[in-house]
Amino acid sequence: MNVVTPPPFSGPAAPDRVAFDRVEMGVILTVYGRMVAAGEWRDYGISCLREVAVFAVFRRTAEHPLYRIEKRPKLRQRQGMYAVIGMDGQVLKRGHDLKTVLRVLEKKLIRPVD
Template sequence: MNECDTEASERSGERTSAIPLAVSPAPPARPIVAFDRRELDQILRLYGRMVADGEWRDYAIDLLKDKAVFSVFRRSSEMPLYRIEKDPKLARRQGAYSVIASGGMILKRGHELASVLKVLDKKKHLRLVDA
């Protein structure tokens, strides 16, 4: 339709309707897996104590599509000493939280972050007893 046809149809009372383009529905939004404020507070308290003791020097937080990972390093150029992971898919079974050593061995897994983090505090206490 050109301008003349549009004006003629408007004068005669005819209405033209625009045909909408087909729009594909947006993919469902995935919630981001992340540590909340309470969890980060617990992790960073432990991190601060270990930095003060000279054991840890750097950290990294990775927010992956299915889990959140807090990695602890002795030096930033090395592999992480420990990884503290939050995986909501495992929340009903073994627990959403786990502490994993540098070799990939799971040191502790559970439903409560505070109880899972105790495994790293025990390592500190064992070193003090051995010394």
């Protein structure tokens, strides 16, 4: 009989991948729905990776994403785990609260009336 001893200092296991929870998806899809209704966006993609979850927004299906909404839990104690990144890779807004981070996208809906 073999006895397997547990490794020392085994804490809670880290998740295999990062994902958006139901509340976060509700906030993101609310903004997405408004932008689709305005005719700005047409498609999206979701990636759940080991260190980051990404919600990518596309104008057309075969393009590069216009915006990426990222969740990086490792940055929770620093600049905040949510970020909106533009097409060129520039961080447009980063923070701890998803709703305030997504406000940078809602500014795109405000247009002057002719």
